Each structure stands twice: as C-alpha cells, then as structure tokens.
Amino acid sequence: MATHEHTDIVVVVEEADEIGLAELAELSGLNAESLQELALAGCLGSVRGTETEWSFGSRSITIARRARRLQTDFGLDENALVLALTLLARMDELETRMRELECQVLR
Amino acid sequence: MQYKDYYKTLGVPRGATADAIKKAYRLLARKYHPDVSKEANAEEKFKEVAEAYEVLKDPEKRAAYDQLGTWQPGQDFRPPPDWDRQARGFRFESGGPGGGFDFSDFFSELFGGAATGGRRAQGFATRGQDVEATVELTLQQALHGTEANFQLAVPEMDASGHLHRMPRQIKARIPRGVSDGQVMRVPGKGGRGFGGAPDGDLYLKISFRPHALFRAVEHDLYIEVPVTPWEAALGATVDIPTLDGHARLKISAGVRAGQKLRLAGKGLPKPGGHGFGDLFAVLQIAVPGSLTEKEKSLFEDLARCSRFDPRRHFGGS
Numbered sequence: 001m002a003t004h005e006h007t008d009i010v011v012v013v014e015e016a017d018e019i020g021l022a023e024l025a026e027l028s029g030l031n032a033e034s035l036q037e038l039a040l041a042g043c044l045g046s047v048r049g050t051e052t053e054w055s056f057g058s059r060s061i062t063i064a065r066r067a068r069r070l071q072t073d074f075g076l077d078e079n080a081l082v083l084a085l086t087l088l089a090r091m092d093e094l095e096t097r098m099r100e101l102e103c104q105v106l107r
Numbered sequence: 108m109q110y111k112d113y114y115k116t117l118g119v120p121r122g123a124t125a126d127a128i129k130k131a132y133r134l135l136a137r138k139y140h141p142d143v144s145k146e147a148n149a150e151e152k153f154k155e156v157a158e159a160y161e162v163l164k165d166p167e168k169r170a171a172y173d174q175l176g177t178w179q180p181g182q183d184f185r186p187p188p189d190w191d192r193q194a195r196g197f198r199f200e201s202g203g204p205g206g207g208f209d210f211s212d213f214f215s216e217l218f219g220g221a222a223t224g225g226r227r228a229q230g231f232a233t234r235g236q237d238v239e240a241t242v243e244l245t246l247q248q249a250l251h252g253t254e255a256n257f258q259l260a261v262p263e264m265d266a267s268g269h270l271h272r273m274p275r276q277i278k279a280r281i282p283r284g285v286s287d288g289q290v291m292r293v294p295g296k297g298g299r300g301f302g303g304a305p306d307g308d309l310y311l312k313i314s315f316r317p318h319a320l321f322r323a324v325e326h327d328l329y330i331e332v333p334v335t336p337w338e339a340a341l342g343a344t345v346d347i348p349t350l351d352g353h354a355r356l357k358i359s360a361g362v363r364a365g366q367k368l369r370l371a372g373k374g375l376p377k378p379g380g381h382g383f384g385d386l387f388a389v390l391q392i393a394v395p396g397s398l399t400e401k402e403k404s405l406f407e408d409l410a411r412c413s414r415f416d417p418r419r420h421f422g423g424s
Contacts, residue, residue, distance in 0.1 A: 010278045010280070011279045011309065012282075014291070058289075058310065061292060062239065062310055069142055070140075073136055074133070074137075096288075103318065104331075
C-alpha cells in the first residue's frame, strides 16, 4: 500500500449557496418525501421559500445527514425520527447554555 | 491481518440467536452512536459494533464467518485455504448500519473486497465521503475573522477499492460574520471520489467558546450588568466592557431587574459586511453582602419612610 503524507489544504470558508429539495436529498441520502415531513415538522432548521420551492442552508444539510444516520442505524420510523431530532436539538441548546453558565460561575 | 471477534464485540455467545444479536446491537448502538453518545472514542466503537452486526445479522455472512474458526482477537490471521469469498458473491450494501462504508481491513478482505473490486472492474464510481469537523472560536476570533488549523482523518479509497482514513492538515480561513452553531459547507474538500466521481464536501460547524462576560445569540451579545439599588432607583451612567473596548451605559431612574438596555451595533459582525448585531445589557440589582452601621441606618430610614410595595399585586392573601 502506498504511504500518504499529510496534505495541507487551505480552505476559504464561505457560506455556500442554498440548495433545493432534490439536491438536499442527494447530499443527505434521504428521499424527498422524508425531507418534506422533517421540514414541515420544523426539524431542518431555517428553511426558506414556499413548500413548492424550498431552499436549504448548510445547517439543514447536516441535520438531514444526521437524520439519515439515525434512521439507518436505529431503524426509526418518521415519527420517532422527528422526536429524536427535536430532542437532540434541545439537548444541544441546553449543553451550550450550560457551558456558558459554567463559564460565568467560575468568574 | 488481525482477527476480529464479532461475537465478543457485541457481547454475545457464538450460538446466540438472531434476536439476541439484534438486541445486543441496539443496546450498543444507543451507547456509542456518535450522534447521541458522549463516550470517549464513541465513533470508533460504534464502527466496530456496526461492522460486527453487519456480518452477524446476515445468515450467509454469519455462516461464512463461523467457518473461519475460532481465533483470538487481534491474532494474526489468514482464512482457511478452502474459504473462498468470491464464490459466495457477497454484496456490499451501503445502506447498512454505520453507513456501510468505513469498515475495517478485516471486513473488506473477507466480505467487501470482492464487491468493491467488482464494482471497480465495472467502472463503478463512488462519490467521496463528506467530512464534518467542529471549529471552536473565541468571540474575539469571531469578531475579526481568523485562520483555524486542524487535522482530519479523511476516508479515501485506494486503487484496490479499500477504504482508508488519511490524515489531512486543514487550514481554514474563517471570515467575519459567522455565528455560533452555524454550519458552513465547503464543496469538494471532503474525501476523494473514486472512479471519476466527485469529491465529497467538508462541513465545518462553528462553535463559540464560552466567554466569562458575554453570551452570543446569533450576532447579538448579552452581558449581565450589576447595579446598586440606588443606581437603579436614581439612575446613573456606568462603564461596561464591550467586545472591543468600553461603552458608557445610561441607566434611567426606576429600572427593574432583568430589564434589557440596547447598545446598537456593539455586537458581532454580520456576514457580507451588513453591519453589526447589538449588545444587550441585562440589569441585575446587586445588594451589598454586608453593611456598615451607617449604611444599615440609612436603609432602615428608607424602609420606614417609603410606601413602595413590590408585592402589592399579591392582593390580600
């Protein structure tokens, strides 16, 4: 096997353009119907546009990818998936707030 | 290659039923799944569990695995001469647990090598894997923009179709205007594609390090400002810190605890040069922990002559 050395990659981070439902399906591995259900349930973060022409940012992509992993690895149906994503998002918020408060208490 | 004891990984005996194997997998998946687990090395452990389940849940693969015989975990191993994976025609399903894409060399040699090799022979193209990383910034770095250096293990397929995690040093230029929790997709900077397929994407999640004074909400900042009872009652002008200096805060007479005073444009920069968020000073009324005799006397005089009743809304009860 050939050895590979570290490769320095310089990345200029800019917000990528928003994408539509079809592209989100391709990037996340979920089908369009599942994504629509998740968007309507408010699980995909900020979604712009109308139901016939939604556009999604990068955050929606990572949530959708997380949804796919949960669905595949735990065999969740749509209701359970919505619940899991909602609770995980809430946990993220609470953990962030907890870190902030710990920092202020230590002051 | 080194032998992997999949039964031991799942914590089940060799004769375990399919149901017992499924239950064991579910228990361990809940414990180590990287989206829900806080355990150390959760991702690595989950991959082992997912790989073990991928083999043991499938009666054909399980039977073939059992025919390898009993070895010690980590022992140097070669399959028996008559063990021929090609004849079994195993299929490598990317939809299985763990994404089915990042298995060990042991698995790839025994169960996946034929499939991926066959795919390659047929000109099968595989998009590069997407890679996610979290970049932690201080508020100062978010204020000015910064360069973040970190290393990632990026999954890439070699010429024989086996997946390896290659270390890659990333230098990311983060612009001004990012917010906490924001995810930025960098197309084409993930794992390399195979067979002419495009490279995967890099997803960078921005995470602000907690600050001792300021809390960020989108591009606004919040700071708790303690004031004395007489400052709250009489009004005052106080100095407060901002992220890049100081500001004078004018407090009107009669403010309440929890009241927010806005300092426009003193928050974090918004993307694209579209101005700044605001700084909100959240007032807290601080009472001295101990009083001198004179201070105590003055407070007692005030208590006697004031008609202020903060509990009037409780009514007569």
